[in-house]
Amino acid sequence: MVSADGPGAALPRCAEHPEVPAAGICGRCGGFFCEGCARTVLGAVYCTACAALPEVNYLETFREKRWGRRDTWAWFLGVGGLVLLGPALSLLASGHLAAGGFLLACSGVGVGSFLGQRWARPGLLVLPLLMGVAGLLQGEPLLVIPSPFFLVMGVSIHQDPRHKLFHRLPLPDAVLLRLWNRHENNPLALVGVQLGVYGVFFPLFAPVALGLGLAALRRVNPEARPPIGRKGQALAAMALGVGSLVLWVGFLWPRLLGELFAAG
Ligand SMILES: [Zn+2]
Numbered sequence: 638m639v640s641a642d643g644p645g646a647a648l649p650r651c652a653e654h655p656e657v658p659a660a661g662i663c664g665r666c667g668g669f670f671c672e673g674c675a676r677t678v679l680g681a682v683y684c685t686a687c688a689a690l691p692e693v694n695y696l697e698t699f700r701e702k703r704w705g706r707r708d709t710w711a712w713f714l715g716v717g718g719l720v721l722l723g724p725a726l727s728l729l730a731s732g733h734l735a736a737g738g739f740l741l742a743c744s745g746v747g748v749g750s751f752l753g754q755r756w757a758r759p760g761l762l763v764l765p766l767l768m769g770v771a772g773l774l775q776g777e778p779l780l781v782i783p784s785p786f787f788l789v790m791g792v793s794i795h796q797d798p799r800h801k802l803f804h805r806l807p808l809p810d811a812v813l814l815r816l817w818n819r820h821e822n823n824p825l826a827l828v829g830v831q832l833g834v835y836g837v838f839f840p841l842f843a844p845v846a847l848g849l850g851l852a853a854l855r856r857v858n859p860e861a862r863p864p865i866g867r868k869g870q871a872l873a874a875m876a877l878g879v880g881s882l883v884l885w886v887g888f889l890w891p892r893l894l895g896e897l898f899a900a901g
């Protein structure tokens with residue numbers, strides 16, 4: 638009413654700041670927002686309230702879910718660390734200081750990783766390298782040969798995005814999106830494809846693959862927040878299921894029975 642006769646009176650205003658002209662419309666609630674209230678989430682613009690919703694900012698929701706949560710590698714390292722502790726101590730007790738010390742360091746890195754200690758992370762790379770170098774110096778192939786294998790394993794654990802989230806390390810959105818896509822985006826379709834492949838060899842899986850593919854297909858909705866994809870894999874699961882059933886019922890099964898009767 639104050640600016641009712643002003644030149645900008647008919648212009649839309651920010652829902653939160655009635656004195657500020659609107660800069661756009663929220664992609665979810667359709668409300669007006671000003672320049673200061675605009676939030677870009679995964680390529681779309683929202684008002685501040687909508688951008689904070691877990692289903693809109695689903696990558697952030699996913700990140701929070703995995704943040705500081707032990708992944709499979711953490712458990713693997715923790716159990717491995719405990720298993721190595723006994724041999725390490727008995728080697729040290731029998732005077733094998735180098736070998737015992739090395740195993741003790743491995744055990745420490747394993748247990749430290751399990752406990753989420755950041756200092757343990759470089760150990761995943763340093764210890765296999767140390768093992769290889771020590772093997773080269775001593776001319777010991779039993780140390781040299783497995784060291785590249787352990788190094789590759791160490792690098793893959795060190796770089797694993799879920800393990801990084803466990804250690805509360807930031808991940809780029811693209812990596813987070815890939816991880817979300819693999820684990821949260823219509824996983825039913827993926828399981829359907831796997832069972833569909835089994836169904837080619839074991840026909841009992843075929844109807845299950847068909848059912849999972851159908852269920853996954855009905856869920857697909859790229860417009861939803863978060864989007865639900867994997868349409869292609871859902872269709873592939875259904876095709877594999879139908880194909881396996883046709884193959885077994887129409888061709889392999891009658892042949893198998895024929896052979897059995899011919900033999901009997
Ligand atoms: Zn909104």
Ligand SMILES: [Zn+2]
Nearest residue numbers: 651654671674
């Ligand atoms: Zn505003």
